[in-house]
Amino acid sequence: MSQKNKYAQAPNKLSVALIVNGTAQQLIVAPWTTLLDALRDHLGLTGTKKGCDHGQCGACTVLVDGRRVNSCLSLVVMRSGAEVTTIEGLATRDNLHPLQQAFIDHDAFQCGYCTPGQICSAAGLIAEGKAKSDDEIRELMSGNLCRCAAYPNIVAAIKQAMTVMAGKS
Amino acid sequence: MTPYIGTAISRIDGHAKVTGGAKYAAEFNVPGLVHAFVVVSAITKGSIARIDASEALRVEGVVDVLTHENRPRMADTDDAYKDDVAPDGTPYRPLYDSKIMFSGQPVALVLAEEWEIARFAASLVHVKYEQEAHLTDLYCQREVAFALPEPAKPRGDAAKAFAAADVRHQGEYYVPIEHHNPMELYASTVTWDGGGKLTVYDKTQGVQNVQRYVCSIFGMKPDDVRVMSPYVGGAFGSGLRPQYQVVLAVLAARALERPVRLVLTRQQMYSLGYRPAMIQRIELGASAGGTLDTVTHEAITVTSQYEDFFRNETTWSGLLYRSANAKYTHKLTRLDLPTSCDMRGPSATTGVYALESAMDELAVALRLDPLELRLRCYSDRDQNNGDLPFSSKNLLECYRQGAEIFGWAKRNREPRSMRDGSELVGWGMATGVWEALQVPITVRIVLTANGHAEVACATSDIGTGTYTIMAQVAADALGLPLDNISIKLGDSTLPQSPVEGGSWIAASVSNGIVTTCNAIREELLVLAKNLPGSPLANATRDEVTLLDGRLVNRRDASRALSIAEVMRVSGVDRIAQEKSTSFANDGKHAHNTHSALFAEVKIDEQLGVIRVTRVVSAVAAGRILNPKTAHSQVMGGVVWGIGVALHEETLIDHRFGRVMNANIAEYHIPVNADIQDIKVIFVEEQDNIVNRLGVKGLGEIGLVGVAAAIANAIYHATGKRVRDLPITIDKLQR
Numbered sequence: 001m002s003q004k005n006k007y008a009q010a011p012n013k014l015s016v017a018l019i020v021n022g023t024a025q026q027l028i029v030a031p032w033t034t035l036l037d038a039l040r041d042h043l044g045l046t047g048t049k050k051g052c053d054h055g056q057c058g059a060c061t062v063l064v065d066g067r068r069v070n071s072c073l074s075l076v077v078m079r080s081g082a083e084v085t086t087i088e089g090l091a092t093r094d095n096l097h098p099l100q101q102a103f104i105d106h107d108a109f110q111c112g113y114c115t116p117g118q119i120c121s122a123a124g125l126i127a128e129g130k131a132k133s134d135d136e137i138r139e140l141m142s143g144n145l146c147r148c149a150a151y152p153n154i155v156a157a158i159k160q161a162m163t164v165m166a167g168k169s
Numbered sequence: 170m171t172p173y174i175g176t177a178i179s180r181i182d183g184h185a186k187v188t189g190g191a192k193y194a195a196e197f198n199v200p201g202l203v204h205a206f207v208v209v210s211a212i213t214k215g216s217i218a219r220i221d222a223s224e225a226l227r228v229e230g231v232v233d234v235l236t237h238e239n240r241p242r243m244a245d246t247d248d249a250y251k252d253d254v255a256p257d258g259t260p261y262r263p264l265y266d267s268k269i270m271f272s273g274q275p276v277a278l279v280l281a282e283e284w285e286i287a288r289f290a291a292s293l294v295h296v297k298y299e300q301e302a303h304l305t306d307l308y309c310q311r312e313v314a315f316a317l318p319e320p321a322k323p324r325g326d327a328a329k330a331f332a333a334a335d336v337r338h339q340g341e342y343y344v345p346i347e348h349h350n351p352m353e354l355y356a357s358t359v360t361w362d363g364g365g366k367l368t369v370y371d372k373t374q375g376v377q378n379v380q381r382y383v384c385s386i387f388g389m390k391p392d393d394v395r396v397m398s399p400y401v402g403g404a405f406g407s408g409l410r411p412q413y414q415v416v417l418a419v420l421a422a423r424a425l426e427r428p429v430r431l432v433l434t435r436q437q438m439y440s441l442g443y444r445p446a447m448i449q450r451i452e453l454g455a456s457a458g459g460t461l462d463t464v465t466h467e468a469i470t471v472t473s474q475y476e477d478f479f480r481n482e483t484t485w486s487g488l489l490y491r492s493a494n495a496k497y498t499h500k501l502t503r504l505d506l507p508t509s510c511d512m513r514g515p516s517a518t519t520g521v522y523a524l525e526s527a528m529d530e531l532a533v534a535l536r537l538d539p540l541e542l543r544l545r546c547y548s549d550r551d552q553n554n555g556d557l558p559f560s561s562k563n564l565l566e567c568y569r570q571g572a573e574i575f576g577w578a579k580r581n582r583e584p585r586s587m588r589d590g591s592e593l594v595g596w597g598m599a600t601g602v603w604e605a606l607q608v609p610i611t612v613r614i615v616l617t618a619n620g621h622a623e624v625a626c627a628t629s630d631i632g633t634g635t636y637t638i639m640a641q642v643a644a645d646a647l648g649l650p651l652d653n654i655s656i657k658l659g660d661s662t663l664p665q666s667p668v669e670g671g672s673w674i675a676a677s678v679s680n681g682i683v684t685t686c687n688a689i690r691e692e693l694l695v696l697a698k699n700l701p702g703s704p705l706a707n708a709t710r711d712e713v714t715l716l717d718g719r720l721v722n723r724r725d726a727s728r729a730l731s732i733a734e735v736m737r738v739s740g741v742d743r744i745a746q747e748k749s750t751s752f753a754n755d756g757k758h759a760h761n762t763h764s765a766l767f768a769e770v771k772i773d774e775q776l777g778v779i780r781v782t783r784v785v786s787a788v789a790a791g792r793i794l795n796p797k798t799a800h801s802q803v804m805g806g807v808v809w810g811i812g813v814a815l816h817e818e819t820l821i822d823h824r825f826g827r828v829m830n831a832n833i834a835e836y837h838i839p840v841n842a843d844i845q846d847i848k849v850i851f852v853e854e855q856d857n858i859v860n861r862l863g864v865k866g867l868g869e870i871g872l873v874g875v876a877a878a879i880a881n882a883i884y885h886a887t888g889k890r891v892r893d894l895p896i897t898i899d900k901l902q903r
């Protein structure tokens with residue numbers, strides 16, 4: 001034991017296993033590590049964004065076991081065994097996800113910083129199956145801020161993707 | 170081939186942005202990275218008496234704690250800290266000495282192997298302060314505000330004309346401090362490249378500004394610092410000046426000789442620049458017939474104790490409407506805050522809000538339709554500047570098309586006269602105006618024999634669509650398919666560009682590209698003429714154009730050669746040209762963009778809840794390079810206007826001099842559910858004077874005037890005039 005340990009120290013690291021974009025990952029992280037930082041700093045998946053780290057902006061939205069969550073509000077050690085999908089895991093090798101294509105088609109972003117969170121959130125929204133009207137989409141996408149203010153285009157993009165995805169299933 | 174210019178092309182960087190491939194400043198993960206966390210001042214004014222970092226230093230994984238006492242050397246002159254767009258004064262020097270000038274000022278930088286450890290250790294740095302009394306309230310200081318030089322020459326005798334006017338209106342309007350709040354957190358990643366060389370990935374609107382600034386503070390050679398910002402997660406003016414995190418990240422990298430990343434927290438970003446709070450007073454005097462006799466516009470704004478930042482809020486009033494008499498006054502207060510700065514549509518967002526609210530009140534006093542009043546006061550000259558005509562001004566068409574699409578003719582002029590169930594309905598309108606600015610810029614193009622071209626310029630794309638419009642213009646001017654063009658920007662080693670702001674980059678860089686493409690074409694023509702039996706042997710340079718991969722004689726399209734063929738036969742595999750473009754002002758024209766805004770609000774009569782249900786924005790801004798990205802820019806501006814009108818306000822507890830709502834939940838910005846129907850129209854506006862392509866820029870005009878249109882609609886709905894923004898429910902119920 002070093003002299004240092006008499007004083008305030010970082011907590012001991014833990015091991016956590018989870019599946020990210022279909023790949024099994026084993027991480028050794030301090031328990032205070034958020035899912036967001038685990039993705040960005042430990043796994044190099046920087047597509048998931050940090051806009052506030054407080055659950056206020058939605059930029060960090062990812063899918064955990066198919067549900068949308070703010071990854072900044074989730075400690076990675078609490079997600080042991082979970083299946084996480086990030087923006088990097090939405091497209092197949094040859095094709096963009098219908099939401100990704102719709103966001104491009106409708107210019108549903110400018111700077112692009114909120115975009116991965118918007119797209120993951122929209123994927124969660126569609127899976128929830130609650131939003132039917134424009135108003136419902138707006139309401140249920142309001143946890144994802146966009147300072148460039150692409151909101152109407154985001155709604156249009158989600159509607160396009162809903163149609164495309166309904167046609168496929 | 171149909172031209173790309175004017176076509177609604179999807180963003181060429183769209184794929185990178187929707188797949189997570191686009192990398193922003195905090196996302197360059199390099200081995201051995203040290204994570205930094207800032208400790209900020211708990212007081213607003215005074216000095217640091219003592220810093221005790223011993224507890225923090227004992228945490229395993231902490232590498233060092235830098236303070237003003239132990240930091241490496243930094244420049245000690247004010248000039249060294251003046252960036253390209255610094256206002257007059259003594260720029261703030263991060264971690265320089267013990268002096269505290271604003272709440273949230275950095276006092277220590279914790280460096281650790283992991284970000285969480287740095288953040289934790291930051292909580293263990295103990296700082297003792299000598300506190301001094303501070304002042305942060307504009308209203309307490311308005312009497313001691315000092316006058317700035319006259320914003321523009323007055324004309325006539327405004328006071329006398331006001332006294333004599335048939336109909337008068339005067340009012341005082343308030344706009345609070347607002348913060349930009351781009352979604353991306355301010356961040357810098359500095360890589361230590363060996364030999365003392367650094368690469369800095371920075372969140373900025375001007376890589377070369379940051380590069381010069383870093384070099385001058387640290388006494389580094391230009392070749393030793395490369396600043397990159399391939400993607401910027403919004404900035405809206407906050408990235409025009411280098412922010413303190415870049416200084417601290419470079420300082421730490423030099424101290425440790427290791428790569429360092431510093432990301433500010435959302436809360437810490439409230440100690441960067443902001444839109445200054447502003448008290449404005451307007452006096453309008455009109456004839457009974459509804460023409461303006463006189464305009465007086467006074468503004469008092471806010472800056473820090475150490476730099477005098479201000480823009481010209483007041484003169485828009487004497488520009489937008491014809492008036493024989495006009496007078497402008499601008500005063501500044503120095504408060505214990507960071508220096509204010511440009512924020513989207515600086516000066517016009519606030520100045521035109523006040524003017525257009527006052528015009529609405531004048532229309533009420535005159536019992537005139539507010540649109541009719543604008544038409545009667547219409548000005549086709551810039552009276553502030555020698556009565557110059559405009560290079561183009563199609564504002565009348567904005568009014569006409571905007572009103573028609575909105576259905577303005579069906580408006581009942583009486584307040585509280587329109588309703589929809591339990592909601593009061595209000596219709597308001599306003600005018601917007603901005604400058605069509607342009608700046609000297611340099612563009613390099615390399616054309617290769619396989620028909621590809623790389624276009625390079627050190628400008629930025631902060632979400633504005635610069636990548637895309639650059640590719641469109643180059644594709645047209647070189648006669649190549651869009652996919653054959655690659656764009657390089659956001660790198661300080663590329664050809665010169667000023668900071669991206671003021672809506673000037675689209676016009677500047679697009680014309681810059683044309684200049685360089687012309688040089689490429691001329692070089693091709695020289696090669697072509699030398700080919701044996703060349704069909705272009707006698708062609709002059711003005712006769713030849715580049716089209717569909719060929720060099721073509723405009724007069725006789727049968728006289729043409731393929732570009733690839735010319736290069737191959739000449740034995741040339743690349744043609745590189747780098748040209749600068751500057752924009753001579755003929756001194757005979759004013760250059761402005763304009764807009765007409767029409768807004769509908771619905772207000773619950775019992776609860777006072779305000780919804781903006783419809784906005785029509787009709788914009789005259791010269792040639793539109795890309796209707797798709799242009800639409801997004803203006804639509805974004807309209808949403809910002811809704812924020813200015815209804816949501817945004819940085820609240821300071823003046824007892825502590827500290828921002829109370831320093832987070833993105835309590836600093837309200839519009840969310841998806843706040844936004845309903847927004848229609849954007851671009852009216853035809855040919856401008857052969859402003860620049861070769863007739864482009865005038867769009868970043869700001871979309872916002873200007875929107876807040877006034879909404880405030881005016883709220884008056885129309887309720888009969889209540891709220892003159893301080895944002896218009897919240899409590900103010901309506903008072």
Ligand code: FES
Binds near residue numbers: 071
């Ligand atoms: S970063 Fe998670 S909600 Fe903002």
Ligand code: FES
Binds near residue numbers: 115
């Ligand atoms: S695209 Fe910039 S914040 Fe949404």
